[in-house]
Amino acid sequence: MRLIGLAVVLTIGLTLASHVAEAQRPIVPRVGVLSPGKPPPDDAFRQQERFEAGLRELGWTPGSNVVIDYRYADGNLDRLPALAAELVRIPVNVIVARGLTIRAAREATATIPIVMAADPDPVRSGFVASLARPGGNITGLSTLAPDLEAKQLELLRETLPSLARVGVLANANSPKTEETTRLEAETRALHLALTESRINRAEQLAPAFAAMRQAGMGAVLFRYDLWFIDPKEVAALVRQHRLPTMHNLRQFVEAGALVSYGVDFAYLHRRVATYVDKLLKGAKAADLPVEQPTKFELVINLKTAKALGLTIPQSLLQRADQVIQ
Numbered sequence: 001m002r003l004i005g006l007a008v009v010l011t012i013g014l015t016l017a018s019h020v021a022e023a024q025r026p027i028v029p030r031v032g033v034l035s036p037g038k039p040p041p042d043d044a045f046r047q048q049e050r051f052e053a054g055l056r057e058l059g060w061t062p063g064s065n066v067v068i069d070y071r072y073a074d075g076n077l078d079r080l081p082a083l084a085a086e087l088v089r090i091p092v093n094v095i096v097a098r099g100l101t102i103r104a105a106r107e108a109t110a111t112i113p114i115v116m117a118a119d120p121d122p123v124r125s126g127f128v129a130s131l132a133r134p135g136g137n138i139t140g141l142s143t144l145a146p147d148l149e150a151k152q153l154e155l156l157r158e159t160l161p162s163l164a165r166v167g168v169l170a171n172a173n174s175p176k177t178e179e180t181t182r183l184e185a186e187t188r189a190l191h192l193a194l195t196e197s198r199i200n201r202a203e204q205l206a207p208a209f210a211a212m213r214q215a216g217m218g219a220v221l222f223r224y225d226l227w228f229i230d231p232k233e234v235a236a237l238v239r240q241h242r243l244p245t246m247h248n249l250r251q252f253v254e255a256g257a258l259v260s261y262g263v264d265f266a267y268l269h270r271r272v273a274t275y276v277d278k279l280l281k282g283a284k285a286a287d288l289p290v291e292q293p294t295k296f297e298l299v300i301n302l303k304t305a306k307a308l309g310l311t312i313p314q315s316l317l318q319r320a321d322q323v324i325q
Contacts, residue, residue, distance in 0.1 A: 094115060139286075143263050153192065159258070160244065
């Protein structure tokens with residue numbers, strides 16, 4: 001009987017010790033990442049790589065002291081609500097929402113903190129009450145830079161001194177905004193004639209591009225909302241029609257377009273990690289101000305310039321962050 005009693009005591013003791021150890025074991029936080037695009041290696045913007053590099057700099061090692069749950073829509077935006085709901089059901093501690101996924105994340109949860117990466121105007125989009133005091137469960141980074149397109153036009157004029165007519169390609173689903181009004185004012189100030197063309201599907205790009213060339217445009221400015229456009233297709237059209245283009249993403253220039261000037265997205269994707277770090281450590285999204293872009297980059301494809309018979313001013317090449325030979 002004594003042996004049986006001793007065995008029972010030992011069993012109870014071991015069970016209690018196991019429960020105590022389990023209770024003391026740290027719970028690894030989970031971060032959900034919702035993306036409209038494709039996973040690596042097809043992630044042209046290397047968002048995953050840069051985000052995880054930012055986390056490591058802050059002491060977070062994916063797969064060790066933090067778990068990251070990625071959900072990619074592969075370009076099918078209709079999938080976003082279901083993917084966002086999956087992350088909520090896990091549940092994750094923080095959701096990183098990239099670009100067009102922010103609305104889907106907000107509709108999926110009003111309690112899990114959401115980090116924007118990034119939205120051009122989160123106040124106008126209704127995601128935050130103000131940049132300084134977001135007020136809800138959303139914060140993060142904005143790409144709002146009111147003078148960006150004016151600067152792009154100035155750089156186009158500097159690149160092409162004889163430029164007289166510029167085409168603007170925009171998303172047909174985007175409303176006319178203050179940025180559009182500023183762009184129109186800037187073209188008048190630079191004595192440029194502006195013609196806008198709007199598309200909402202990738203297959204409309206080639207006809208729109210050809211029409212602008214036929215109409216005598218000397219260059220085309222691509223607006224930031226053309227998320228469905230393939231940089232390689234743009235590069236092919238630039239060569240085919242011998243029509244220079246200006247972009248806000250360097251990926252277009254790397255593919256063979258002429259010039260880009262815009263937010264340094266490599267830096268931005270690393271900055272997303274700083275918000276995740278603060279939220280995992282107990283900060284409230286409502287109290288974290290939305291960060292506006294501070295780093296911009298100018299990229300020029302000199303090989304494309306030569307193919308188009310253009311001579312890029314040396315003063316512009318010296319100011320470029322990267323010149324692709």
